[in-house]
Amino acid sequence: MIILKNSGVPIYQQIANDFRDRILKGEIEQGTYLPSIRSLAKDLKISVITTMKAYEVLEEEGIIQAVQGKGFYVNAQDAEMMREQHLRKVEEALSEAIQAAKVAKMTREELVQTLESLLDIDEL
Amino acid sequence: MKKNIFREYSIFTSPLYRLVMWLLIPGCQIGGAFVMKDNLDILRNVGLPQDDFATGMIVFAILLPAVLSVFIEPLSDIFFMKSVERKKIGGMVYLNSSSKGRGFFESAVIIDALRKLLVNGSIFLVMYFGLFDGLNLDICRYVTIFITLLGFLCLGLYLSRMGGTFMISVMSSLLLLYVYAGYIIVSFMLPGWVDVLAIVLSCVIIVFYFFDIHKKLERSYFDE
Amino acid sequence: MDMKNCEFKNAIHVSNVVKKYNSFELNINELCIPEGLATALIGENGAGKSTFLNIISGTRLDYKGTVNFFEDEEAFKGIGQDKKNRGNIDPFLKTTEKLRERIGFTSPNDFFLPEWTVKQVKDASKLLFSNFDEEKYDRIVSDLDIPVDKIGKKWKKVSELSDGNKMKLELATVLARDTDILILDEPASPLDPLMRDTLCDMIQSYIESKPGKRSVFFSTHNIADMEKITDYAIIMHKGGVIEQGFTEDLKEKYIMVKGDEKVISELKPLMIGSHESSMGIEGLVLSENRDKCEAMGAVCEVPTLTEISVSLMKQRSKVRI
Numbered sequence: 001m002i003i004l005k006n007s008g009v010p011i012y013q014q015i016a017n018d019f020r021d022r023i024l025k026g027e028i029e030q031g032t033y034l035p036s037i038r039s040l041a042k043d044l045k046i047s048v049i050t051t052m053k054a055y056e057v058l059e060e061e062g063i064i065q066a067v068q069g070k071g072f073y074v075n076a077q078d079a080e081m082m083r084e085q086h087l088r089k090v091e092e093a094l095s096e097a098i099q100a101a102k103v104a105k106m107t108r109e110e111l112v113q114t115l116e117s118l119l120d121i122d123e124l
Numbered sequence: 125m126k127k128n129i130f131r132e133y134s135i136f137t138s139p140l141y142r143l144v145m146w147l148l149i150p151g152c153q154i155g156g157a158f159v160m161k162d163n164l165d166i167l168r169n170v171g172l173p174q175d176d177f178a179t180g181m182i183v184f185a186i187l188l189p190a191v192l193s194v195f196i197e198p199l200s201d202i203f204f205m206k207s208v209e210r211k212k213i214g215g216m217v218y219l220n221s222s223s224k225g226r227g228f229f230e231s232a233v234i235i236d237a238l239r240k241l242l243v244n245g246s247i248f249l250v251m252y253f254g255l256f257d258g259l260n261l262d263i264c265r266y267v268t269i270f271i272t273l274l275g276f277l278c279l280g281l282y283l284s285r286m287g288g289t290f291m292i293s294v295m296s297s298l299l300l301l302y303v304y305a306g307y308i309i310v311s312f313m314l315p316g317w318v319d320v321l322a323i324v325l326s327c328v329i330i331v332f333y334f335f336d337i338h339k340k341l342e343r344s345y346f347d348e
Numbered sequence: 349m350d351m352k353n354c355e356f357k358n359a360i361h362v363s364n365v366v367k368k369y370n371s372f373e374l375n376i377n378e379l380c381i382p383e384g385l386a387t388a389l390i391g392e393n394g395a396g397k398s399t400f401l402n403i404i405s406g407t408r409l410d411y412k413g414t415v416n417f418f419e420d421e422e423a424f425k426g427i428g429q430d431k432k433n434r435g436n437i438d439p440f441l442k443t444t445e446k447l448r449e450r451i452g453f454t455s456p457n458d459f460f461l462p463e464w465t466v467k468q469v470k471d472a473s474k475l476l477f478s479n480f481d482e483e484k485y486d487r488i489v490s491d492l493d494i495p496v497d498k499i500g501k502k503w504k505k506v507s508e509l510s511d512g513n514k515m516k517l518e519l520a521t522v523l524a525r526d527t528d529i530l531i532l533d534e535p536a537s538p539l540d541p542l543m544r545d546t547l548c549d550m551i552q553s554y555i556e557s558k559p560g561k562r563s564v565f566f567s568t569h570n571i572a573d574m575e576k577i578t579d580y581a582i583i584m585h586k587g588g589v590i591e592q593g594f595t596e597d598l599k600e601k602y603i604m605v606k607g608d609e610k611v612i613s614e615l616k617p618l619m620i621g622s623h624e625s626s627m628g629i630e631g632l633v634l635s636e637n638r639d640k641c642e643a644m645g646a647v648c649e650v651p652t653l654t655e656i657s658v659s660l661m662k663q664r665s666k667v668r669i
Contacts, residue, residue, distance in 0.1 A: 005576075010650065012596065038384075038559045041577075042552040048385050049579040049594050128475070135471040138463070215461035215506075218521070220407040221453045222476035223445035226438070342437050346410040347369060347429075 003044055011046055015054035023063055023074055024085055034064060034072045129231040136232030145200060145236075149193075150243050154250055156189030161255050179261070180309035186255050187269070187308065190247045194276045194304055197240060198284035198297045216344040226342065233337050241274060248273075268319045269308055275326025276304045278333035356382040357419050359529050359563035360404060365413035367399060367587075368429065374399050374411070374587040383418070384560040386551055386577050389567040390657045391584035392665060397567040398455070400584070401533045404565075405453035406444060409437065418528065422447035449479055452522030455533040456511075459518055465503035466496035466517065473521050485524035492516045492546070511538035523550065530554060532566035536573055544573045552577055575653040583657050585664050591656075599650050602659075603638055606630040607646035614644055621662030632659035 001018050003011055022028045034055070035043070041051045055072050058064045062081070064072045077085075101111045134142070164182055184191070219225030248270045256266075280300045284293035311319065360381040367374040374396040381387050391397050402408035404415045404424070411426035424444060427434055460469055466489075473480045489496055494516045496504055506514065515538045522530060530551075536544045551564045568574050575595070582592040593601065607615045608628040615629050616622055618640065622631030632655060633641055638648055651659075 008650075036556075036559060038552075038556040042549075042556045045548065045552070045576055047577050047579045047595060048555065049596050053596050132475060135468055135475065138465065138468070214458040215464075217407055217453075217455045217457075217459045218472075218518075219461075219476070221405055221448060221451070223441045223448050224476050226441060228472070228475060345408060345437060346434075 001044065003046070012050050012053040012057065015040075015044070015051065016057040019054070019058060020061070020063060020085075023077070024082065024089075028074055030074050030076045032074055033070070034074065036071050129235060132228050132231045133235040136228070137236065141200075145239065146243065149196060149200075150247055153189040153192070153247050157186055157247075157251050157255060160186050160188060176312040177309070180312035183256070183261055183269075183312075184305060184308045186251070188305075190244065190251065191273065191301070191304060191308070193240075193244055193273065194280050195297045195301045197277055198280050198293050201281065201284070202290060202293055220344060229340075230338060233340070234334070237334060237337060240277060244273060244277070245270065265311070265319070268323055269311065271326045272307065272322045273304065275322070275329045276300050278329045282329075282333060282336070356384065358416070359383040359418065360565065361416040361420070362404065363414050363416070365400075365403060365411055365415065365426065367403065367408075367411035367426075369399070372396065372587060374403075376400070376413075376587075376589060379582065379589055379592070381563065381565050381582075382580055383563050384555065385579035386555060386564045386566070387580040387582065388571070388574055388578040388653075389565065389582050389584065390569075390571055390661075391567075392661055395584040396587040397584055398533055399587075401453075401455070401531055401565075401567055405451060405531045406448055407453065407455075409440065417447060417450075422450070449477060449525075450528040452525055452527040452530045453532075454515070454518040454522055454530075454535060456515065456537060459514070460506045462505070462507035464506050466494075466506065466509075467503045469506065469517065469521065473524070477525050479526045480521075481524050481526070485520055488520040488523055489517070492520060492543075494520065512540060512543060515539060516543070519547070519550065523554070528558075528562055530562075530564045530566070532564065534568060535566055536568050536570040541573070544570065548574065548577045571654040571657055572652070578653060581653055581657070583660055585661065590664070591660055595653055598653065598656055601635055602632050602651050602656055603635050603641075604630065604649040604651040604655050605633045605641045605646045606649070607641070607644060611644045611646060615641065615646060621659035632656060 001015070003014050005011070007014070019028070019034065028034070034040075037051045037055065038048055041048045044051070055064065055066075059066060059072070063075060063077070065075050066072050098111070106114075164185055216225075216229075219229055222228075248266070252263075252266055280297045283296040283300070307322070311322075358380045360379075362376050362379040362381075364378075365374065365376045372394070389397050389401070399408070403411050403426070406424050409427045410429045412428050413426050415424040417423060422444070424447070425440075427437070427440065464472070470482065470485060473485070474482065494513050495509070496517070506517070509517065515535060519532075519535065535547055539547060551566075555562050555564060566574070571578075578595050580592070580594050581598060583590050591598070602620075605615065605619065606628065607630070609626060612624055612629045615631070615633075616624070618633050618637050619629070619631030620633070622629055624630075632651060633648075641648060
């Protein structure tokens with residue numbers, strides 16, 4: 001895991017994002033336990049509280065579940081929820097593209113065209 | 125008394141300190157006294173008057189190496205223990221953080237205080253049987269001189285402890301050495317009640333000295 | 349997220365501790381140090397940090413009040429400052445023996461007797477603490493590269509060690525014991541940058557080795573070096589606590605605001621310990637004022653613990669340049 005200390009993105013957010021990505025990609029399997037709060041804090045050289053906050057963010061999202069005395073395990077993700085999470089990512093990425101297009105003063109048609117041509121390349 | 129008190133003492137003091145204070149200095153003092161006596165015999169044979177003052181002078185001269193303890197003890201404390209005797213000593217925090225620290229310090233310092241009595245007592249004993257033949261020296265006077273030595277010794281340690289700086293320690297112990305030397309010489313000419321007074325005073329000082337050691341580490345838990 | 353609702357127990361719970369010294373007064377009504385975390389004590393010189401740490405480590409008894417440990421399992425009680433009521437302290441030492449075994453305390457001054465050799469330190473530790481692990485001590489001493497070796501026939505004296513090595517030796521003696529809390533007075537100050545980093549590792553390993561059971565409480569002037577591992581921060585000024593909280597919460601409570609020269613007069617009243625120049629102004633502001641600041645065209649940032657502490661101290665400090 002790569003944590004940037006001066007990126008402006010809070011460290012707990014970076015950790016939450018990283019774990020979320022890996023879980024959704026299936027790199028971390030359902031039912032497995034995440035590293036314990038204190039060992040992760042030690043490995044990343046960050047405070048225990050920061051790690052706790054990252055896990056709490058993921059817990060609120062329903063991605064992981066706390067078990068008293070045992071730590072946090074990855075929830076079974078149902079298909080609906082996985083899709084929702086992915087949709088959210090697509091939306092995020094597209095709105096970022098729209099912002100960039102605005103700066104570049106692209107027209108609506110140009111933007112749609114770019115997307116379509118990218119889709120064509122991907123299908124090949 | 126705790127059973128590991130000697131172990132505590134041996135950890136608290138360095139081997140060099142124990143070698144010097146238990147063997148080297150007492151050895152030198154006894155050896156020195158015998159050298160003194162050899163030289164004094166020559167003097168006496170020349171024909172000094174046999175009065176109290178002369179006896180006092182000769183006894184003092186023979187005792188001189190032993191009497192130097194009044195000066196040596198405060199200095200050895202400064203050199204070997206970095207003034208453990210001093211009232212406010214640094215470096216007690218680790219001892220204070222343990223419940224056993226106080227007892228540990230106390231047994232070490234008390235054993236060392238007992239050493240002062242024991243070693244000086246032994247020196248006086250050896251000297252009594254080896255050196256004073258033919259002199260007008262009765263045992264009572266000798267014991268009085270010994271007890272007052274311990275009194276002066278404890279007073280010297282106590283003064284050097286109050287002083288704090290090296291120079292004051294040296295000056296105060298030198299001063300006491302002179303006073304004590306004067307007392308030995310004059311004591312042969314003084315009435316008996318002075319001896320009684322000296323013994324009582326010395327005992328008070330010795331008792332006070334031990335009591336003060338007992339209180340020392342306790343003080344380091346407080347602002348004083 | 350409000351961390352205060354988290355399920356932390358108290359490693360230390362201080363109540364009504366008062367200690368006067370000339371014109372200085374340490375007065376802490378209530379203070380809790382969470383269990384299982386690293387807590388930093390920050391403050392100016394003379395804020396009373398060392399006095400406070402001496403009190404909670406049991407190396408100072410002339411105060412009024414109580415210091416409870418481990419959810420009231422054990423406690424230190426002050427004897428008070430009146431010389432007459434002191435009495436014999438031996439019973440006090442005896443009743444706190446178990447607690448003292450569980451605490452590891454280091455201090456930058458007067459820790460070991462200076463004439464002691466490193467061998468004496470080890471031998472004494474075995475007598476002073478029943479949980480002192482000799483092998484572990486030797487291992488830490490060699491891991492930390494403390495130059496304690498015998499030179500010829502002579503052991504090194506504590507007074508011959510550099511300040512940094514002295515502190516490393518102190519850390520070795522406390523880490524070689526099976527303790528539940530470390531109270532470290534300025535552990536980072538005498539250490540070099542590399543060793544400060546190692547100190548952070550050691551603190552985290554200690555906390556991780558018995559999750560939720562082992563806590564570390566340290567005072568520091570080197571906030572920047574220790575910030576990354578600090579879970580809870582307590583800021584002291586003139587013998588009292590002026591701010592405390594989990595670092596993540598403090599970073600949400602305050603924002604660092606920077607404005608240009610046009611808005612100096614408007615921003616200044618909102619700021620805690622501001623710094624102004626002809627080019628503009630910057631300072632700490634409560635997060636609730638964020639909208640006001642942004643309306644003035646100022647830039648807001650998440651503050652570091654250093655910025656929070658320095659601003660709060662600056663606001664009260666008598667030091668003026």
